[in-house]
Amino acid sequence: MRRDWSLLEDGMSTQTLYFTDPYCFEFEAQLIEQIPLSDGRFGVILERSYFYPTGGGQEHDLGWLDEERVVDVYKDEGRHLTVHVVERRLPESVLQARIDAERRLRHMEHHTAQHLLSYCFVELLGLETVSANINGDTPSTLDLTNSEPTLTELTQVERRANQLIRSDLIVKTYFVSPQQVNAIPLRKPPKVSEDIRIVEIEGLDFSACGGTHVARTGGIGVVKILRAERLKEKTRIHFVAGSRAFELFQSSYVIVAGLAAQMSVGLLELPAAVQRQADQLKNLQRELTHLKDQALAHEARRLYETAERLGNLRIILAAFDGRSMNDLRALARELRLLPNVTAVLVGAQGERVSLVTACAEGVGLRADDLLRRLTSRINGKGGGDAFIAQGGGQGDLKTAQMLLEVARVDLFALAFNRPEQQP
Numbered sequence: 001m002r003r004d005w006s007l008l009e010d011g012m013s014t015q016t017l018y019f020t021d022p023y024c025f026e027f028e029a030q031l032i033e034q035i036p037l038s039d040g041r042f043g044v045i046l047e048r049s050y051f052y053p054t055g056g057g058q059e060h061d062l063g064w065l066d067e068e069r070v071v072d073v074y075k076d077e078g079r080h081l082t083v084h085v086v087e088r089r090l091p092e093s094v095l096q097a098r099i100d101a102e103r104r105l106r107h108m109e110h111h112t113a114q115h116l117l118s119y120c121f122v123e124l125l126g127l128e129t130v131s132a133n134i135n136g137d138t139p140s141t142l143d144l145t146n147s148e149p150t151l152t153e154l155t156q157v158e159r160r161a162n163q164l165i166r167s168d169l170i171v172k173t174y175f176v177s178p179q180q181v182n183a184i185p186l187r188k189p190p191k192v193s194e195d196i197r198i199v200e201i202e203g204l205d206f207s208a209c210g211g212t213h214v215a216r217t218g219g220i221g222v223v224k225i226l227r228a229e230r231l232k233e234k235t236r237i238h239f240v241a242g243s244r245a246f247e248l249f250q251s252s253y254v255i256v257a258g259l260a261a262q263m264s265v266g267l268l269e270l271p272a273a274v275q276r277q278a279d280q281l282k283n284l285q286r287e288l289t290h291l292k293d294q295a296l297a298h299e300a301r302r303l304y305e306t307a308e309r310l311g312n313l314r315i316i317l318a319a320f321d322g323r324s325m326n327d328l329r330a331l332a333r334e335l336r337l338l339p340n341v342t343a344v345l346v347g348a349q350g351e352r353v354s355l356v357t358a359c360a361e362g363v364g365l366r367a368d369d370l371l372r373r374l375t376s377r378i379n380g381k382g383g384g385d386a387f388i389a390q391g392g393g394q395g396d397l398k399t400a401q402m403l404l405e406v407a408r409v410d411l412f413a414l415a416f417n418r419p420e421q422q423p
């Protein structure tokens with residue numbers, strides 16, 4: 001996008017006014033130039049502007065020039081120009097400019113909160129901030145030098161920062177010369193060597209910063225650290241401030257109060273109630289598993305008692321509607337432990353059939369052989385060993401019943417040809 005600058009005459013510059021009055025959200029502006037950008041949009045240059053362009057870890061403003069939305073704002077560092085990006089060419093040369101005040105205020109609250117937190121991290125823990133990212137919608141972040149503050153330390157920092165918010169300290173901004181800057185106790189050295197702008201929290205914290213800030217710390221409202229994320233050589237602190245923090249508190253409170261009401265306990269009893277429920281669930285699951293095992297053993301015994309006899313073999317052929325493979329396998333495991341059993345279990349679920357075959361030890365038949373014969377009839381696949389095998393394919397309950405008929409014929413043929421035993 002920057003290549004479009006070649007269209008501009010030299011010597012132009014935008015008077016950037018957010019430095020002096022970050023609370024001005026509406027102003028009249030003289031349009032100097034509109035540059036067609038490579039993506040079809042237009043870069044509008046104003047004689048003077050309160051719009052903040054992306055930079056210093058803070059995102060750009062949004063807003064309107066007359067009725068046209070300003071969708072991006074960036075600066076041309078070399079020429080000191082602020083570029084307001086709009087979708088269409090503007091017809092007028094004198095414009096009514098309006099900044100999205102809610103978005104800007106969120107940035108100001110978070111940006112000042114970041115200065116304050118960074119100061120508190122140094123004051124209480126001696127930890128330097130290496131970079132920051134200011135965002136009014138998602139949590140803002142600041143990165144601390146190699147260190148891992150504990151939860152207690154984070155709470156201390158948070159408490160101290162909120163105390164300084166309530167003290168409602170003045171946040172001053174001023175420009176100093178490179179000579180003057182040496183006399184200022186900056187938290188970290190400035191990135192620029194001229195037009196150094198100082199943001200001072202009343203005698204406590206001095207930062208070189210070109211962003212927008214609230215006029216007094218009370219304007220931050222509240223700051224809340226959400227979490228600390230351990231990265232390679234730093235710790236990232238996620239935090240919210242001001243109206244965003246309030247919204248988060250509101251929505252979190254609705255959720256927590258709703259959960260407490262659902263569990264018929266007070267807010268503070270919620271953790272214990274959740275723990276109780278988790279314990280109960282674990283016990284119920286244990287009990288359920290036990291009951292299921294008993295039910296399966298009972299079902300296996302019932303199938304065994306009504307099994308068809310073929311010589312000494314007990315042949316079990318059963319089809320089930322809507323029974324899962326896991327269930328069938330569990331039943332087969334029970335069956336194969338009963339003497340002389342050969343079982344074919346088929347389950348139909350939706351458009352799939354599941355097959356499990358089981359052969360007790362010493363019956364002279366193999367479960368995997370049996371399965372292969374059946375799956376070949378439905379273009380299915382599967383596998384297993386001599387005792388239990390499983391597979392499946394396309395089909396429904398009718399297919400399941402057909403497979404059992406096939407199994408019956410197969411089993412009778414196989415039973416007569418068993419190598420070890422004859423019926």
Ligand SMILES: [Zn+2]
Pocket residue numbers: 111112115199207209210211212213
């Ligand atoms: Zn700042």
